[in-house]
Amino acid sequence: MSDHTFLPAWREQSLGRRVFLRVSAASAASVALIAAGCSGTTTTPTAADPYQLALPAGDSGLLYYAYLMALAQVTLYQKVVDAPPTDLTTTERAVFADLRDHEVVHQKTIAYLIDPTGATQLAPTDFAFSLSKFTLTTRAGVLAASQQIADLVAAAYPVLLPLFTSSSAPQRTILLKMSSVQARQAAAVRDMLTPGSFANSDVVGSNGQLLTKTPTEVITALAPYFAPYVISVASLAVPV
């Protein structure tokens, strides 16, 4: 209803959406994902593994974790929007455009929460979520890949949210608002692949509650797609 009044400044921007992921040349020293092995507690200094990324402790580490999930979703959905398989219907393409839009908003919002100045490089320049293990040339392949990722992220949020400290209540509120959107996306994708498979026993327990995944489980599941980078969640708060 408010197409013409809604955030005019946002509409008028002409820069490409992916500009955020472009890493500035001067930012090598400000990579926020610090390499493991830099910890001062080790007695024998070892060379930092350039492919080892340790999420920081505290609430910022939780935000990084959410950021990586959003990055994975944006990468996948953007590819589907850019090169949809021929048998993906018009209606389904519109859904994927929405999924892409939502996740771009999530990813950029989380990036802002991590660093409002935008000066920090959030990931190494060649860090990416690889799509090579998915079959994205068919509708079935696209939906299977999307369900895998959407289910994983939906399962992550109910575990992630209680890990925030009380000092990050506004951040937690924003992520809480995103969490049910993730669940909606998962149900929408599930129903596209297999009608009526929303909230079925694959994803909801016998108590009527979502089956959840810890950060360790989620990052383990995503590990093949972030290779050669290896992400450590060892510093994150441990779910109860």
Add this chain to the structure above:
Amino acid sequence: MKLISILDQLAATPAIAAPAPRRALLAQLGRAAVAALPLGVALPAAAAPADTSFDAVTQLLQLERTQVALYTQALAAAGLIPVAQTADFQRLLAHQTQHAALLLKALQDAGALVPALPQFDFSGKHNVAANPELFPNVLTNYDAFLAVAQQLEDLSVRLYQTQTVNINDPQLFRAALRIHAVEAQHSAHIRGLRKGRGAVVQNWPSEEDAAIVRPTAAQALTAAATGGEENGVQYVTPGVPVPFASFLLISSNTAIHDPALAESFDEPVSSAVAQTALNLFV
């Protein structure tokens, strides 16, 4: 109103509480009552206190009971739900029944008074035949049923978002977060069913959704289900909005469509607005 409600609960609490797994909930009741006494005397009625853990669980129980009743009555209404969708609504009923049982047990374990099960009436007539019908044909017309079902599921997503953070029993808090996600899956599915039948609706609340037309007196349900979902402002700290316009950049050929910003965040609903909607069906 809330103060009286809390004092009623305390009066109903057994003097010697059995060892309760929901001790935290009970403790919250006591603290809330102590804190509420001077406030209640000193402040005008308009300054409503924040919901307590007890308020949260009680209201969520009424919500779940409402949905249990809707799906129970709909599955019993001959010819209402197509055979192909019967299993969907049996699943929805099973989940809501499980949620209601959990909340009921939480109240019982805390020694709190459990509200009696209301007599639900989805016509909006409040069980009085002479009253105007606010929700016509809910149990005879599939589309009318789906519209009410969708809005109650949307309300669920929002009310869990609102009330979950008021639950101070850690175990119940985490359970409520997992239920919150399930309610969102329910809503997305019912929205998908309506979309499949030609309604202009997305799997998530969107300003692109067609309005559900009903009598004015029934609008409280719409207000509780999606009122305010068009909100495009989020706060990074109280009073400081996230400057979306400064970092959400679009180009002409890959434009993020405008409604996507609000769609990306489900919004909470105030407990008062939610209660007004829930009261339509009792």
